[in-house]
Amino acid sequence: MIINQFLDQFKRSLGVMKKDIRIYYLKGPVVIFGFLMPLFLFLAFFIGSRDLSMDFLISGLISMTVFFTATAVSPVIAPWEAQVQTLERLISAPISITTLIFGDMLASFLFGIVIPILPIVIGLAMGVNIIQPIIFLLGIFLAAACFSSFGLILSSPPSNAPLQCHDDLISGSISTGIPQWNIHSPGKNALLGENNSFIFPFNIFHRFDKIFHKQNQLLSHSSRFSDNYTFYHPVLLFSCSTP
Amino acid sequence: MKHVIQVQNLTKVYGKLKAVDHINFEVERGEIFGFLGPNGAGKTTTLRMLTGVIQSDEGIINILGFNIRKEPLKAKQNIGVVPETSNAYVDLSAWQNMMLMSELYGIPKKDAEDRSEYLLNRLNLYHRRDDKVKGFSKGMKQRLILCMALVNDPILVFLDEPTSGLDVTSRQLIREILQEFPDQGKTIFLTTHNMDEANRLCDRVAIINQGEIAAIDRPEKLKNTAKKLKSIEVSFDKTVNNQNLLEISYVNELRKKGDKFIVYTDNVNSLIYSLTDFAKARGLEIVTLKTRDPSLEEVFIELTGTDR
Numbered sequence A: 001m002i003i004n005q006f007l008d009q010f011k012r013s014l015g016v017m018k019k020d021i022r023i024y025y026l027k028g029p030v031v032i033f034g035f036l037m038p039l040f041l042f043l044a045f046f047i048g049s050r051d052l053s054m055d056f057l058i059s060g061l062i063s064m065t066v067f068f069t070a071t072a073v074s075p076v077i078a079p080w081e082a083q084v085q086t087l088e089r090l091i092s093a094p095i096s097i098t099t100l101i102f103g104d105m106l107a108s109f110l111f112g113i114v115i116p117i118l119p120i121v122i123g124l125a126m127g128v129n130i131i132q133p134i135i136f137l138l139g140i141f142l143a144a145a146c147f148s149s150f151g152l153i154l155s156s157p158p159s160n161a162p163l164q165c166h167d168d169l170i171s172g173s174i175s176t177g178i179p180q181w182n183i184h185s186p187g188k189n190a191l192l193g194e195n196n197s198f199i200f201p202f203n204i205f206h207r208f209d210k211i212f213h214k215q216n217q218l219l220s221h222s223s224r225f226s227d228n229y230t231f232y233h234p235v236l237l238f239s240c241s242t243p
Numbered sequence B: 001m002k003h004v005i006q007v008q009n010l011t012k013v014y015g016k017l018k019a020v021d022h023i024n025f026e027v028e029r030g031e032i033f034g035f036l037g038p039n040g041a042g043k044t045t046t047l048r049m050l051t052g053v054i055q056s057d058e059g060i061i062n063i064l065g066f067n068i069r070k071e072p073l074k075a076k077q078n079i080g081v082v083p084e085t086s087n088a089y090v091d092l093s094a095w096q097n098m099m100l101m102s103e104l105y106g107i108p109k110k111d112a113e114d115r116s117e118y119l120l121n122r123l124n125l126y127h128r129r130d131d132k133v134k135g136f137s138k139g140m141k142q143r144l145i146l147c148m149a150l151v152n153d154p155i156l157v158f159l160d161e162p163t164s165g166l167d168v169t170s171r172q173l174i175r176e177i178l179q180e181f182p183d184q185g186k187t188i189f190l191t192t193h194n195m196d197e198a199n200r201l202c203d204r205v206a207i208i209n210q211g212e213i214a215a216i217d218r219p220e221k222l223k224n225t226a227k228k229l230k231s232i233e234v235s236f237d238k239t240v241n242n243q244n245l246l247e248i249s250y251v252n253e254l255r256k257k258g259d260k261f262i263v264y265t266d267n268v269n270s271l272i273y274s275l276t277d278f279a280k281a282r283g284l285e286i287v288t289l290k291t292r293d294p295s296l297e298e299v300f301i302e303l304t305g306t307d308r
Ligand SMILES: Nc1ncnc2c1ncn2[C@@H]1O[C@H](COP(=O)(O)OP(=O)(O)OP(=O)(O)O)[C@@H](O)[C@H]1O
Pocket: A164, A165, A168, B014, B017, B019, B037, B038, B039, B040, B041, B042, B043, B044, B045, B046
């Protein structure tokens, strides 16, 4: 029953993803920013310091490409849709806000793993070997997931200026759709402020909060430390909550 | 389930402004319910709360028997929404917009295609289905939005000014489509500024003003309750001085409209007598004499007090 519901919502998030890809990703600027920019950075390093090894440069190029593609569009999707009021349409549909943002995340995730094929091919052509293909793939997947979530976090600080009802729309719908975000001290967060909207990655991962908490305790051996600071490495950047 | 919409104490506050202030109403199955009010009365705000787009500050909303806060997905599954501003994706084609909507509602592909084809045909958009919405005119966009709202074959449809800015034919078409709904046991919640439309289309209307419901009833009954808005239209064969006419009994108010006078009264019968006496005494011939019921517009203005 619950599984069915979950699958159903997952399918709907694919709809959101498709829309994102059609509208936002299949555009020149994304590809240019995602790939050409890292390529120029790469060339700069390549020409600038000849003693850096090719392995190092290529892995740098790959990770930069993942970063730039995965974060290229995701920060602007939500604010943009709030402004042109298509967000209202999405929210009035029977999808939860989790589904909605998961769809956005999937789109940039997909881009984050497809575009890096280019630098990988370049690397292979230049004679760089992949020693651990599985770990390499996992790394790219994980990085793409992180960076796309990160891109979404960037769109989270509440902005009112040109986006009138954005705030209202989102904060309103969050409470209609999924559990409110509250890690440790509900509602207050030094990083994101009180009235934050697009905090999806937190929303998904806060369910693992206890695990992270435990892990932090084990890592730090200090209860004071783990109460005040939580490191969600590598999936979340960080979250400091005031006690 | 008799009431498809149940609203209790619904309130929305923006800063100091009470956009919607403790309103209560119910909408029955198969009804076309009109929501009227001047600009800024809180119509869109109410509609947004009902469709789960924004959250209410207070009050309970049940849509199709589901609490919109507790079970938003179930409540939303069988409703259709036409928001105030056209908001199809302009970078997608009409067809892609329809497909996106059906995906959001979890409709199987085959059904979605059949339904989209039917709807686009019905609203004369099928031949433009592969064009980007960017190039659509306002009326075409509005028709597309209606198609998108109906893709899940909803049993309750919310429409925020669906016919504003449309030409006569499109308006007529949309009206025709809406009028078929009650027969299929479907319900419509509609906001509009067009009194004529509300009068012709709605089983019941609510008039909202500054966030509060001023009246809620059948259009005819509303007109009836506004007794003091009863009037008589009269014209004479010669010019008559306003002042003289005002002095006869049972005249509350007088308006000149071309060569006709509109005389407002509480007592239609006695006014007719005094009008004929007036004419006889002055040797005037009465050319026309009609009793007028107040129009919904007059009732509306009376209740919302935006005029006079
Ligand atoms: N996001 C918002 N922030 C602040 N105030 C708002 C917001 N949305 C609506 N309001 C206020 O609430 C009141 C009601 O607005 P609403 O949009 O519901 O009016 P309306 O009845 O739909 O008017 P119209 O006929 O012009 O569409 C207005 O005074 C408006 O300024």
